[in-house]
Amino acid sequence: MDASAPQQTRAADGVSRSLIIRNLRKEYRAGVPVLKDVSLTIEGRGLTAIIGPSGTGKSTLIRCINRLVDPTSGEMIFQGQDLATLRGKALRQARRRIGMVFQEYNLVERLTVIENVLCGRLGYVPVWRAWLRKFPAADVDRAFQLLDEVGLGDFANQRADQLSGGQRQRVGIARALMQDPDLILADEPTSSLDPKTSFEIMELIARRAGERDIPVIVNIHNVELGRRFADRIVGMSKGEIVFNGPPAALEEKHLLAIYGGEGWLE
Amino acid sequence: MSTMDLPATPLRRWERFTLAERLGRALFYLIALTAIMWSFKTIEIIPEFLYDAPQQTVDLFARMWPIDWSWYFPVVHPALVETLHIATLGTILAVIMASGVALLVARNITRSPILNFIGRFILVATRSIHSIVWALFFVAVFGPGALAGTLAIAMHSIGFTGKFLSEAIEDARRGPIEALIASGAPPLSILIKGYWPQVKPAFLSISIFRWDINVRESAVLGLVGGGGLGMALDTALANLYWDQAGLVLFVIFIVVVVTEILTTLVRSRII
Numbered sequence: 001m002d003a004s005a006p007q008q009t010r011a012a013d014g015v016s017r018s019l020i021i022r023n024l025r026k027e028y029r030a031g032v033p034v035l036k037d038v039s040l041t042i043e044g045r046g047l048t049a050i051i052g053p054s055g056t057g058k059s060t061l062i063r064c065i066n067r068l069v070d071p072t073s074g075e076m077i078f079q080g081q082d083l084a085t086l087r088g089k090a091l092r093q094a095r096r097r098i099g100m101v102f103q104e105y106n107l108v109e110r111l112t113v114i115e116n117v118l119c120g121r122l123g124y125v126p127v128w129r130a131w132l133r134k135f136p137a138a139d140v141d142r143a144f145q146l147l148d149e150v151g152l153g154d155f156a157n158q159r160a161d162q163l164s165g166g167q168r169q170r171v172g173i174a175r176a177l178m179q180d181p182d183l184i185l186a187d188e189p190t191s192s193l194d195p196k197t198s199f200e201i202m203e204l205i206a207r208r209a210g211e212r213d214i215p216v217i218v219n220i221h222n223v224e225l226g227r228r229f230a231d232r233i234v235g236m237s238k239g240e241i242v243f244n245g246p247p248a249a250l251e252e253k254h255l256l257a258i259y260g261g262e263g264w265l266e
Numbered sequence: 267m268s269t270m271d272l273p274a275t276p277l278r279r280w281e282r283f284t285l286a287e288r289l290g291r292a293l294f295y296l297i298a299l300t301a302i303m304w305s306f307k308t309i310e311i312i313p314e315f316l317y318d319a320p321q322q323t324v325d326l327f328a329r330m331w332p333i334d335w336s337w338y339f340p341v342v343h344p345a346l347v348e349t350l351h352i353a354t355l356g357t358i359l360a361v362i363m364a365s366g367v368a369l370l371v372a373r374n375i376t377r378s379p380i381l382n383f384i385g386r387f388i389l390v391a392t393r394s395i396h397s398i399v400w401a402l403f404f405v406a407v408f409g410p411g412a413l414a415g416t417l418a419i420a421m422h423s424i425g426f427t428g429k430f431l432s433e434a435i436e437d438a439r440r441g442p443i444e445a446l447i448a449s450g451a452p453p454l455s456i457l458i459k460g461y462w463p464q465v466k467p468a469f470l471s472i473s474i475f476r477w478d479i480n481v482r483e484s485a486v487l488g489l490v491g492g493g494g495l496g497m498a499l500d501t502a503l504a505n506l507y508w509d510q511a512g513l514v515l516f517v518i519f520i521v522v523v524v525t526e527i528l529t530t531l532v533r534s535r536i537i
Contacts, residue, residue, distance in 0.1 A: 066448050096450030106441035110463040119459055123450025130455045172445075179449055 016079065017044035017182045017215050019065070024074035024084075026060050034060050036239040037074065042183075047206050047216040049226035052236035053259050058219040061236070062185050065217070066098045067091060079182065096123030099176030099214075101205065103188035105168040107175075109161035113152060116160050116171050117143040120178025139178075146174040149208060166197035173204060177212075184209050186218040190225065198222065202229045223255065330512030337510045341498050342517055348412050349494030349521070352487070353480040356419025361473050364424045368431035374443075375435060375461070385432070393425020397483050401492040415492030419480050427476050434468035435461060470536050478529040485518045495521075
């Protein structure tokens with residue numbers, strides 16, 4: 001039951017990083033809900049993996065949180081605000097506390113790696129600084145430090161379109177961390193990558209967010225990868241949550257409920 | 267077992283077009299043929315003029331030869347420089363104005379259909395008026411000279427430049443834009459860091475291409491008082507100095523060839 005109080009883990013500045021979603025509903029076409037009044041509490045730390053078949057609303061759920069998609073109804077309480085009702089500047093200020101990692105990396109390909117990382121500060125720096133590439137010295141230094149952390153220290157001045165998929169996703173992760181976020185959303189971050197790189201990327205996200213006590217919500221196709229890195233698994237099917245528990249509790253019957261059919265489990 | 271023993275199935279037939287489509291195509295050809303014949307009737311070819319056309323052509327070229335090279339430095343060279351200035355300044359003005367209109371037209375930037383329509387209207391309106399007509403208008407307002415020519419070039423170029431710019435903006439990948447939105451970036455920063463890097467190659471390519479066109483257009487604007495080479499040509503023709511007219515035509519030809527080579531080189535380096 002979601003009414004139970006979430007464990008109040010707090011960031012260094014004392015602000016809670018938990019997210020409470022209540023009765024979240026999204027209809028792209030009236031009367032055809034993709035999310036059917038989903039309620040979910042994300043504690044302020046650890047990695048939550050959302051698994052489920054394609055087209056089941058995982059991506060919509062994650063995109064509602066930072067309002068790339070506007071929900072039809074419901075609320076999402078984060079740091080004392082209902083994200084669902086924010087507009088304009090208040091929405092932008094909430095968004096810069098929420099980092100996002102995308103399936104297709106979504107880097108600005110004609111910019112250099114370091115500039116892509118610095119794009120994570122666009123919510124903080126004034127427009128003229130972005131325009132003239134005069135980012136504050138502290139930001140630039142931190143961008144270099146983050147590039148080192150994701151293993152791309154030597155690539156700062158390369159153009160993003162010269163990197164491999166795995167390298168691009170590392171830049172994406174550095175960009176999200178550059179926001180100094182209180183929550184990281186990852187929408188299928190490994191679906192365009194090979195198995196080994198997928199593993200490395202998941203490990204990187206889990207480690208770098210874990211060090212900073214940043215909670216992560218990740219949509220993931222690969223159940224094994226989710227099980228391996230998640231502290232909690234949320235299983236979705238047809239716009240509803242059908243499983244919510246630790247990875248160890250995820251059994252075959254749950255996978256059947258999530259994905260349906262059985263031949264694929266053999 | 268031979269194929270003869272199989273139960274007879276009807277041969278499957280295939281035709282590229284249905285009967286209705288074939289009739290439609292025949293009708294189209296008929297209409298096109300009629301239109302061509304009609305055009306020939308309308309342009310009223312005068313046989314007498316047609317018969318001696320080759321002779322007249324030869325005669326004109328004969329009068330242009332030898333070209334009066336001595337006329338180059340006193341008159342044609344300053345006119346040539348003026349033409350290049352008109353084309354360049356006109357293009358810069360056009361690109362500045364067109365950028366604003368293109369942002370208005372691009373549906374991924376301006377989400378209001380009414381504003382999109384207004385922008386589109388500006389593009390169509392400026393483009394549908396030929397630069398010669400714009401020049402006549404500005405000559406009436408500002409008097410003859412390079413200013414009228416420059417403004418004519420600028421106004422007529424807005425449509426072309428703005429149309430292709432707006433298309434380039436609409437072609438920008440949505441993903442990087444979403445990433446910047448998700449980071450809480452304000453709209454202007456998204457424009458500068460998300461759209462501009464994606465649009466920049468098209469922007470340069472379009473500007474250079476338009477400059478290339480404008481060099482050619484500004485060379486004739488002088489015929490209606492827009493300054494540049496056209497004015498020199500106008501003077502020569504009015505005085506029936508065919509050797510001087512020949513020089514201007516030759517210079518225009520050289521300029522067009524050189525800009526063509528130049529722009530091709532530059533564009534191939536950008537893209």
